[in-house]
Amino acid sequence: MGGMDTNDYRTALISGEVRAWLARRQKTQAELADHLGIARSAITRRMKGDRLFSLPELMDVADWLEISLQDLLGPEILGTRKSPRSDLVTTGAREDEWALRGSNPRPMD
Template sequence: MERHTGRRTAIAAEVRAELARQRKTKKSLAEATGISPYTLTRRLAGEKPFLAEELQDIVVFLELPMQDFLDRVEAHA
């Protein structure tokens, strides 16, 4: 169970970090992906895991290849 929690936290941290690097807002991410602001806030806090479809939409929004994103997550998990 801890491994999943750590990965969930690492994914959330990487999404937050990339938003900051690109100076994009949570609001713009929510609008672009169709994730409700409430749900996005919980996912970014690591309270709930992102769904695979949501991650795909997020990397498209951030213009990142999925593998690059996952490599960053693994480097910090």
């Protein structure tokens, strides 16, 4: 990642994926700006990684390109972080401590 912080790195990955999909679909940044109803300069900032795409924008881009959001983001972006829940559940606990002590194992009616 070099001197880039995590958010800058992710922003750069996302903008790179959008650029790649535009090229695959033979679409221009100007067409994307028109489709999203935003200024071309705003698309330029997003494509350079100076500004984040919002989630609704990414969903709209994927629909417009006729791909899934998963396809648009790609495996590198989607795999950059594992679920935080697994970290929270077991942090500082031994396996024998995971179960609630004194809980009733019978189902409730």
